[in-house]
Amino acid sequence: MRRPSSRASRRRWSPGLIDGRSPSFILRRASGRAFFIVVRLWHRSRRCARLFIEEGEATGRDDLLFAEYGYGMDENGYDGKGIAGEAGCGARIELSVAFEDERVAKVRYRAEGASTAEAAARSLAEKVRGATWREAASVTESEVAVATGAAGPGGRHACPPDKAALFAVDALHRAFEDALRNDRFPRAAGRSDRSALVAMSGGVDSSVACLLSKRSARLVTGVTMRLWSDPDQKAGAVSCCSPESVIEARRICHSLGLPHVTIDCASEFEESVVGHFVEEYLRGRTPNPCTRCNAVFRFPLLDRLAARLGAGRVVTGHYARIVESDEATEGLLIARGRDRGKDQSYVLWGIDPGLLAGFEFPLGGLLKRETRQMAAAAGLSSCRRPESQEICFIPDDDYRRFLRSRADVLPGPGDIVDAAGTVLGRHGSIVDFTIGQRKGLGISAPAPLYVLDTDVERDRVVVGPREGLYVDRLEVMEANTFVPPGAVRDCHVQVRYNALPVAANCSLHAGGEAATVLLKEPVAGVAPGQSAVFYEGELLLAGGVIAATAGGH
Structure with missing residues (x-):
């Protein structure tokens, strides 16, 4: 069909549905200027037509273009909807999907703000309609951008084709995410050992874990959890919870030719991990949010998602190993990773032993430098990504600011005292202090002073010399054991992530009953709320x- 020409016009194409023989479209008037519209239509299969809209020199924002794939649908006939765009370039794409068995049966989209946005949405819809969800979740931005480039520079707001393609792909994945959250995503009939789910953060470790899983000739799907992120965090702080990290994880999967899905679990994460972190600090304790996250949130959720998608195994990028043992209650134990400087077994102590059989840690036998070398050799963009040492939901590492922004009621000001109760100064709130802290006390003394204790009941901070930090007895609760509790007697205990283990004697009890641990040498800076992890060798x-x-x- 010959297109009408006009130097002053801007052209956009939109596929539409036919209602009888009249095309249906939405066109908005801008700034009082009239539109010159030329519409030609011809019949395609199943009464589908293509609309050509030519617009005169109208000013104001671009018009809203509406398009739809599939027939006989109503407004509520979809399983998930996703929206993506950017205010800067004015482009916005809304995309809805409906599933039939494991296939994308219907796709509906709206594109606004730029011709490239409409072209990207249309191109993606054409690619995924009728595809399996895995095929649809594997479509890359570059595939969409190639088709989008023919639409031109993007209209008044100049949205480049590659950015429009990003919005289209992101809208599709958010639609899948919405369907998963609403329990309307396809459910596998059962779990297959030929299929693996890889937890992806966008970092080098999870990227190489994904690479190794692909090389094992299994059907691999990458998954990223969209976690809660602090809306008050400082500008420029990026973490594994950020939208940028989700996009990077997806791009890495796509670069390996693998599908990727995102699961929205922000509210659950905020309640079970972030909320617990704040509550513990307000009680004067020093929690480890990573151990709690793995125990009550991340690993159970990954196991359930794997069952939903039919994956027989879950793969993560932890530097730890899973080994067989006759002493283990479930036949398996967690062992330290080969790279002792990166060993992450400490934060895995709370995992349900019954889940270990369904998980793999392929990096457990690698050194960190070997992981980066493998990523570089494979051309993965994450090979040079720096590591983050901060708590994932506090990427700026300012936990005092974070606690003040999250707590409904902060502990009030109080006294700073020595071990004898002598008042040495005042403080604003005990949340500003942790056991072992030396800096920021706000008092002067002839010798260095350290925080020895925080008394929540009386809003007191107790300080003293370094010698007062040493302890040789621990009371441990909420024990999780991988061997019969009575087998944990003479062993080594580690009380911080990077601390050296010390010899100890103990008798643990499973569940909530407290147990006494006697350290064979005193350790400094141990705080209630921290984890005590027991090892026999590795x-x-x-x-x-x-x-x-x-x-x-």
Whole structure:
């Protein structure tokens, strides 16, 4: 069909549905200027027509273009909807999907603000309609951008084709995410050992774990959890919770030719991990949010998602190993990773032992530098991505600011005292202090002083010399054991992520009953709320939460 020409016009194409023989479209008037519209239509299969809209020199924002794939649908006949765009270039894409078995049966989209946005949405819709969800989740931005480039520079707001393609792909994945959250995503009949689900963060470790899983000739799907992120965090702070990290994880999967899905679990994460972190600090304790996240949130959720998608195994990028053991209650134990400087077994102590059979840690036998070398050799963009040492939901590492923004009621000001109760100064709130802290006390003394304790009941911070930090007895609760509890007696206990383990004697009890741990040498800076993890050589036997400390020199 010959297109009408006009130097002053801007052209956009939109596929539409036919209602009888009249095309249906939405066109908005801008700034009082009239539109010159030329519409030609011809019949395609199943009464589908293509609309050509030519617009005169109208000013104001671009018109809203509406298009739809599939027939006989109503407004509520979809399983998930996603929206993506950017105010800067004015482009916005809304995309809805409906599934039939494992296939994308229907696709509906709206594109606004630029001709490239409409072209990208249309191109993606054509590619995914009738495809399996795995095929649809594998469509890359570059595939969409190639078709989008023919639409021109993007109209008044100049949205480049590659950016329009990003919006289209992101809208599709958000629609899948919406369907998963609403329990309307296709459900697999059962789990297959030929299929693996890889937890992706966008970092180098999960990228190489995904690469190794692909090389094992299994059907691999990458998944990223969209977690809660602090709306008050400082500008420029980026974490694994950020939208940028989700996009990077998806791009890495696509670069390997693999599908990727995102699951929205922000509210659950905020409640079970972030909320617990704040509550513990307000109680004067020092929690480890990573251990809690793995125990009550991340690993159980990944296992359930794998069952939903039919994956027999879940793969993560942890530097730890899973080994067989006759002593283990479930036949498997967690062991330290080969790279002792990166070993992450400490934060895995709370995992349900019954879940271990369904998980793999392929990086457990690698050194960190070997992981980066493998990523570089494979051309993965994450090979040079720096590591983050901060708590994922506090990427600016300012936990004092975070607590003040999250707590409904902060502990009030109080006294800073020595071990004898002598008042040495005042403080604003005990949330600003942790055991072992030296800087920021706001008092002067002839010798260095350290925080020895925080008394929540009286809003007191107790300080003293370094010798007062040492303890040789721990009370441990909430124990999780991978061997029969009575087997954890003479072993080594690690009380911080990077601390050296020390010899100890204990008798653990499974569940909530407290157990006393006697350290064979005193350790400094141990705080209630931290994790105590028990090892025999490289094998993790059990772990628990430190409820109280005593003794020392």
